Amino acid sequence: MSSPQLQPFDQATAVRRLAELTVELGANVQPGQILTILCEPGKEPLARAIGEAAYQRGARFVDLDVFDLHLKRARVLHASESTLGFVPPWYGDRMRALGKHRCASVLIAGPAAPHALDGLDPERVGRDMLPRTAEWSEVLNARTINWSICACPTAGWAELVHPDLDPPAALARLWSQIAHVYRLDAADPAAAWGVRLDALARRASQLTELRLDALRFEGPETDLTVGLLPSSQWIEARYHTVDGIAHVANLPTEEIFTSPDPERVNGVVRATKPVYVAGVLVDGLQVRFEAGRAVSIEADRGAGALRTLTQRDDGGTRLGEVALVDREGRIGPLDTVFYDVLLDENAASHLALGNGFDFAVGKDDRQRINHSEIHIDFMVGSDEVTVTGLKDGLSIPLLANQAWQI
Numbered sequence: 001m002s003s004p005q006l007q008p009f010d011q012a013t014a015v016r017r018l019a020e021l022t023v024e025l026g027a028n029v030q031p032g033q034i035l036t037i038l039c040e041p042g043k044e045p046l047a048r049a050i051g052e053a054a055y056q057r058g059a060r061f062v063d064l065d066v067f068d069l070h071l072k073r074a075r076v077l078h079a080s081e082s083t084l085g086f087v088p089p090w091y092g093d094r095m096r097a098l099g100k101h102r103c104a105s106v107l108i109a110g111p112a113a114p115h116a117l118d119g120l121d122p123e124r125v126g127r128d129m130l131p132r133t134a135e136w137s138e139v140l141n142a143r144t145i146n147w148s149i150c151a152c153p154t155a156g157w158a159e160l161v162h163p164d165l166d167p168p169a170a171l172a173r174l175w176s177q178i179a180h181v182y183r184l185d186a187a188d189p190a191a192a193w194g195v196r197l198d199a200l201a202r203r204a205s206q207l208t209e210l211r212l213d214a215l216r217f218e219g220p221e222t223d224l225t226v227g228l229l230p231s232s233q234w235i236e237a238r239y240h241t242v243d244g245i246a247h248v249a250n251l252p253t254e255e256i257f258t259s260p261d262p263e264r265v266n267g268v269v270r271a272t273k274p275v276y277v278a279g280v281l282v283d284g285l286q287v288r289f290e291a292g293r294a295v296s297i298e299a300d301r302g303a304g305a306l307r308t309l310t311q312r313d314d315g316g317t318r319l320g321e322v323a324l325v326d327r328e329g330r331i332g333p334l335d336t337v338f339y340d341v342l343l344d345e346n347a348a349s350h351l352a353l354g355n356g357f358d359f360a361v362g363k364d365d366r367q368r369i370n371h372s373e374i375h376i377d378f379m380v381g382s383d384e385v386t387v388t389g390l391k392d393g394l395s396i397p398l399l400a401n402q403a404w405q406i
Contacts, residue, residue: 227264
C-alpha cells in the first residue's frame with residue numbers, strides 16, 4: 001500500500017473548513033439548537049471556528065466545556081485513593097440535560113498534552129474516570145442528541161506523531177494529514193463524505209444480510225472468534241436521533257460495526273497499534289478471552305491502566321463492539337500511528353471492551369448486549385490479519401490484506 005503524496009495545507013483554511021464540515025455534516029447543528037463543545041486547552045482556534053459556524057447556521061447558544069489533563073495529573077498524584085473513583089454528580093446531570101433539551105454536541109479529539117500522565121501509577125490513572133460518565137452512554141443509546149467527534153492538531157500531538165521533524169514542520173505535516181483524512185481538499189468535503197458513507201452503508205447492508213453467526217480473526221499471535229447476536233446489524237457512523245436528525249458520530253469514519261454477543265468470545269488477539277487509555281499509552285497489548293471475558297490482559301507497556309478500567313464493572317471485560325475497516329479509506333494508507341483512537345480505529349479493524357450499542361441490534365437482543373461504564377477501542381486489523389465469517393459450518397472470507405473478499 002503506497003502512501004499518498006500530501007500537499008501543504010494552509011492551517012487557517014483547514015480550521016475553517018473542518019469547523020464547517022463538523023457543524024454541517026458531523027453534528028448537523030439545527031437552527032435554534034444549543035451546541036456544547038468539549039475539548040482540552042490548546043484547541044481554541046478550532047473550538048472558536050466551530051462555534052462561529054454553529055451560530056452562522058442558526059444555533060441558539062454555543063457552550064464550551066474544557067477539561068485540562070494536567071488537573072487529572074494532579075488528582076492522580078495527590079488525591080486520596082478512596083476519592084479517585086468519584087465523579088461529581090453534575091457531570092451526569094449535564095449529560096442528561098443535553099438529551100433532555102435535544103442539544104447538539106461536538107467533542108474535539110487529539111492529545112493536546114500527550115505526556116501529561118507520564119510516570120504516574122497506571123492503576124491509579126485507571127481508577128480516575130474523569131471526564132467520562134456512565135450517563136454519556138445512556139444519552140448516546142437513547143439517541144436524543146446529534147453529536148460528532150473531530151480531531152484538532154496541536155503542537156504536542158504533532159511532536160508525538162512526527163518526532164523526527166522539528167516542531168513547526170511536525171505541526172504542518174499533521175495538519176496536511178488531517179486535511180487529507182477529512183477530505184478538505186475536495187471542492188465539497190460534505191459531498192465527498194456522502195460518497196464514502198454511501199459505500200460503507202452498502203457494505204454494512206451486505207454483511208447484515210449474510211446473518212453470520214460469528215467472526216474469526218487470524219494473524220500473528222491472533223486467533224479469536226467473536227460471536228454475533230441473531231439480530232446484530234452492521235451499521236456505519238451515520239446516525240439519526242429519535243427526532244430524525246441525521247449526523248455523523250465520528251469524523252473521520254471508515255468503519256462498519258455492530259455489537260457482538262458478549263458471552264461468545266474465545267481465543268487470543270494481539271493489538272496491531274498502540275492505544276491511549278485514560279491518558280496512558282498501552283503498547284504491545286495482547287488479550288485472551290474465555291466464554292466472553294478477557295481473562296488475561298498483558299502489554300509491553302501500560303497494561304495496568306487498562307486492567308484497572310476493565311474492573312470498573314461487570315461488563316468491563318466483555319466486548320461491546322466489533323468493527324471492520326477496509327483499505328479504501330484515507331487513514332490506513334498514510335501508514336501513520338496517530339496515537340488517537342478516533343483516527344487509529346478508522347485505519348484498522350478493531351474491538352472495544354465495554355459498552356455496546358442498543359441501536360446495533362434488534363429489540364429482542366437489546367438486553368443481551370454488553371453494558372458498562374467504559375468503552376475502550378483497540379485495533380486488531382492489519383495486512384497480516386484475515387477476517388472470516390462463520391455460518392452453518394461454513395467459512396466465508398471477508399477481509400484479507402484489508403481488502404473485501406465478498
